[in-house]
Amino acid sequence: MIYSDYISKSRLDIYEKHLKVQPTQVIAAYHWNKALSGAMLPAFQCLEVTLRNAINLAILSHPPKGSKGLWTPNNNWITDLPRYIGNSKIKPIERYKRATLTKHRQDTHGYLLDQYGNKILARKVKEENLVQQAKELISKEGKKPTPDRIISGLTFGFWVHLLTSIYEDTHGYRLLWPNLTPIVFPNAPMGYERSTIHDAFVRIKTLRNRLSHHEAIWKFHYDDPYTGKPNYKTPIYGAHASCNLLRKHYDDILDMIGWINLDRKNTFLKYSANLRFYALCSVNGLNSYIDPDKISTRVNISRGGRGIRKLLKVLSRNDFMRLTKSNETILTIGADNSMKIDNT
Structure with missing residues (x-):
C-alpha cells in the first residue's frame, strides 16, 4: 500500500485547490502543515494552562459573595459548581431518576436514592459529564482524583464553556461573571465584557480543534457579513493570504495570554517560543518544504x-x-x- 491509502483524497486536494501548490508538491505541503501545527502547540498550551489556573486562583482568592450556601468556592469548586449549575438549570423531573417499583429505595417524591440516600442523577450538564470523565480517567491510571488532578485533566473546551452566560449572574453575585472578570482578565482591552472574551476564546478553540483533528491549520473562509461566522462556500485561496490570517490568529492567542497575565506572555516570548511558528507561517516557510530553490536568501x-x-x-x-x-x-x-x- 502507498501513502494515499492512509490519507483521504479530500485532505490532500485542498493543497492544490486552496493553497495553489503543484500536484507534485502536495505531500511536501502536507508535511509543512504538520510542522506548522506543531509550532502552534506551545502557544495553545500556554493559553489553556494560563486560563484554567487563572480561573481556579480567582475562585479561591475572590470567592463570589452570593455563592454561600449554594456551592463551595474552595478546592472542591470544580465538582460543586457544575453540580449547582445542573440543579439550577435542569428541572427535577428531568434531573433525577424516578423509581419504577415500590421496592426501590426512593424519597417522598418518588426519586431513586443511592446507598447513601442521595438522589440518583438522570441528566447532567456538560461540565458535570466532563468532570466525571476526568475523574474516571484519573482513577484508571491508579491515582486519586484530587481537585488539582481533575483541573489539570479537563479539556480546553471545559474552560471555554465556563465563559458562557450560564456562569454569569449580574444581580446575585452567585456565579463567576462579572465578579471575576477583572480578576481573571485584568489586562483585557477596555470595554471587553464576558461575552466578547468568550467569543474570542471560541474562535481559538475552533482553531485548536482543527489542529487536534489533523486538519489544514492554514485553511480559512471569509466571514458571512450577516452572521459574522465563516461562510464555508467562500474559501480563502493562496499561501500568502492563508499565512497572514493564521498569523493574525496566533497573535490573538499571544494577546489573550496577556489579557490574563503579562508576565506569562513575556516569558513565553523571552524564550523565543514563537519564532519557529513565524518562520514556518510564511511563503518562504512553505517553500522550504515544497521548493527550496525559491528562497532568495542563500549561503554558498x-x-x-x-x-x-x-x-x-x-x-x-x-x-x-x-x-x-x-x-x-x-x-x-x-x-x-x-x-x-x-x-x-
Missing part, C-alpha cells in the same frame, strides 16, 4: 569556510551549536530543517 557552502562546515557537521548529527560574537552567545541552532542534510 563551498565558500563558507570552516564555520559553515562545522555547522553542517553538527546539524547532520541532530545536535545543537551556538553562534558567538566576542565570546557572547547570540544564537543557538539545532537540526530543524525541511530537507535532509548531505554533509559531503
Whole structure:
C-alpha cells in the first residue's frame, strides 16, 4: 500500500485547490502543515494552562459573595459548581431518576436514592459529564482524583464553556461573571465584557480543534457579513493570504495570554517560543518544504569556510551549536530543517 491509502483524497486536494501548490508538491505541503501545527502547540498550551489556573486562583482568592450556601468556592469548586449549575438549570423531573417499583429505595417524591440516600442523577450538564470523565480517567491510571488532578485533566473546551452566560449572574453575585472578570482578565482591552472574551476564546478553540483533528491549520473562509461566522462556500485561496490570517490568529492567542497575565506572555516570548511558528507561517516557510530553490536568501557552502562546515557537521548529527560574537552567545541552532542534510 502507498501513502494515499492512509490519507483521504479530500485532505490532500485542498493543497492544490486552496493553497495553489503543484500536484507534485502536495505531500511536501502536507508535511509543512504538520510542522506548522506543531509550532502552534506551545502557544495553545500556554493559553489553556494560563486560563484554567487563572480561573481556579480567582475562585479561591475572590470567592463570589452570593455563592454561600449554594456551592463551595474552595478546592472542591470544580465538582460543586457544575453540580449547582445542573440543579439550577435542569428541572427535577428531568434531573433525577424516578423509581419504577415500590421496592426501590426512593424519597417522598418518588426519586431513586443511592446507598447513601442521595438522589440518583438522570441528566447532567456538560461540565458535570466532563468532570466525571476526568475523574474516571484519573482513577484508571491508579491515582486519586484530587481537585488539582481533575483541573489539570479537563479539556480546553471545559474552560471555554465556563465563559458562557450560564456562569454569569449580574444581580446575585452567585456565579463567576462579572465578579471575576477583572480578576481573571485584568489586562483585557477596555470595554471587553464576558461575552466578547468568550467569543474570542471560541474562535481559538475552533482553531485548536482543527489542529487536534489533523486538519489544514492554514485553511480559512471569509466571514458571512450577516452572521459574522465563516461562510464555508467562500474559501480563502493562496499561501500568502492563508499565512497572514493564521498569523493574525496566533497573535490573538499571544494577546489573550496577556489579557490574563503579562508576565506569562513575556516569558513565553523571552524564550523565543514563537519564532519557529513565524518562520514556518510564511511563503518562504512553505517553500522550504515544497521548493527550496525559491528562497532568495542563500549561503554558498563551498565558500563558507570552516564555520559553515562545522555547522553542517553538527546539524547532520541532530545536535545543537551556538553562534558567538566576542565570546557572547547570540544564537543557538539545532537540526530543524525541511530537507535532509548531505554533509559531503
